[in-house]
Amino acid sequence: MDADFIELDGVEKVFDVRRRAGFLRRERHQVRAVDGISFRVPRGEMVGYIGPNGAGKSTTIKMLTGILTPSGGRLRVAGIDPSRERTRLAHRIGVVFGQRTTLWWDLPLKDSYRLMHRMYRIPDSRFRENLDRCVELLDLAELLDVPVRQLSLGQRMRGDIAAALLHDPEVLYLDEPTIGLDVVSKAKVRRFLRDLNAERATTVLLTTHDLTDIEQLCKRVMVIDHGRLMYDGALAGLHEVGESERTLVVDLERELPPIEPSPEFAVRVVKVAGPRQWLAFPASASAAPLVARIAADYPLVDLSVREPDIEAVIARMYETGAAAPGIGGTDVGAAPGSRSGG
Numbered sequence: 203m204d205a206d207f208i209e210l211d212g213v214e215k216v217f218d219v220r221r222r223a224g225f226l227r228r229e230r231h232q233v234r235a236v237d238g239i240s241f242r243v244p245r246g247e248m249v250g251y252i253g254p255n256g257a258g259k260s261t262t263i264k265m266l267t268g269i270l271t272p273s274g275g276r277l278r279v280a281g282i283d284p285s286r287e288r289t290r291l292a293h294r295i296g297v298v299f300g301q302r303t304t305l306w307w308d309l310p311l312k313d314s315y316r317l318m319h320r321m322y323r324i325p326d327s328r329f330r331e332n333l334d335r336c337v338e339l340l341d342l343a344e345l346l347d348v349p350v351r352q353l354s355l356g357q358r359m360r361g362d363i364a365a366a367l368l369h370d371p372e373v374l375y376l377d378e379p380t381i382g383l384d385v386v387s388k389a390k391v392r393r394f395l396r397d398l399n400a401e402r403a404t405t406v407l408l409t410t411h412d413l414t415d416i417e418q419l420c421k422r423v424m425v426i427d428h429g430r431l432m433y434d435g436a437l438a439g440l441h442e443v444g445e446s447e448r449t450l451v452v453d454l455e456r457e458l459p460p461i462e463p464s465p466e467f468a469v470r471v472v473k474v475a476g477p478r479q480w481l482a483f484p485a486s487a488s489a490a491p492l493v494a495r496i497a498a499d500y501p502l503v504d505l506s507v508r509e510p511d512i513e514a515v516i517a518r519m520y521e522t523g524a525a526a527p528g529i530g531g532t533d534v535g536a537a538p539g540s541r542s543g544g
Contacts, residue, residue, distance in 0.1 A: 206278070207405055208243035208266065208373065213275035215261050215429075235261040237429035238275070245372070246403035248395075250416035250423040250437070254516060258429040259409045260299075263375050266407070267297055280372060293322060296366030300378040303358055304365055305350045311361050312346040315368060322369035329368060336364035339394045341387070355382030363391065367398070373405045374398075380415055392418050413437075413509045427516050441485035443519060446510040450481040450489060455501035463495050477503070485510050 215236040223229040236258045264270040268288030305314040340360040380388045425433040460471040473480040
């Protein structure tokens with residue numbers, strides 16, 4: 203069970219929708235949100251599950267939690283069929299759904315936690331230990347008496363993460379856990395999740411549009427688009443398959459001709475606007491040697507690195523007909539089909 207803690211075999215989810223076909227007539231269409239996905243997640247692994255909006259990410263997570271029933275295929279979490287034993291599974295999983303909160307809107311944050319204490323029947327000592335740890339590491343002490351409706355998005359996200367962990371779940375599903383957070387808060391959440399995984403071997407499935415979350419937390423990433431699994435492997439391998447590029451934005455002391463570092467860096471100048479220049483380089487390459495060379499050869503004032511957009515990476519995979527080896531049922535070169543959901 204440890205090797206196949208989460209297992210999906212040919213899982214599908216099809217929705218029937220009705221679309222207007224005339225003044226008084228509607229036609230029924232089938233929308234295939236998830237299309238034959240298969241993968242395994244061992245116990246204790248942190249996996250990034252990414253893709254553009256409408257790719258099927260949220261639909262997959264809803265099936266993993268038992269909210270939705272698969273239209274086909276086989277799905278198990280810790281040996282449990284989520285749709286058949288949802289209540290039993292609920293005690294073993296924690297979920298944070300991006301823009302939706304599990305907290306009580308008009309109650310202070312601490313009252314939501316007390317309700318969860320009773321709902322999950324958490325032993326008092328364990329509840330106090332988990333709550334104290336979450337409050338300290340997620341910086342929630344000053345928010346405990348604040349009604350949830352008065353919290354900012356970033357504060358509520360931290361509160362939701364704590365709520366999802368009070369009952370010691372074995373699996374944690376996170377949908378955009380750093381959305382709305384400032385740089386300092388993002389760092390705290392990422393450090394908290396790393397420690398959680400290391401100390402308690404909590405299995406984490408993370409969906410996000412922030413590739414920095416993936417780079418700092420996950421050794422493995424899966425890409426889904428149009429309901430199909432397009433890639434399953436290391437993030438560096440994803441960039442190689444999609445031939446993605448990062449952008450180095452360089453501010454010089456004065457306007458100069460386009461920067462020309464050594465050919466070994468495989469860099470191209472994308473844009474020049476006065477003293478600012480935009481340089482593209484392979485996403486799988488380190489920026490450090492390039493930055494060092496530019497700093498040594500040019501009057502540098504400031505610089506920043508922009509990560510590739512995941513939608514652009516996937517679009518490039520479609521254009522080139524590329525797919526990771528070993529991913530079955532992924533006709534990347536085919537015309538995309540209907541999709542629905544996240």
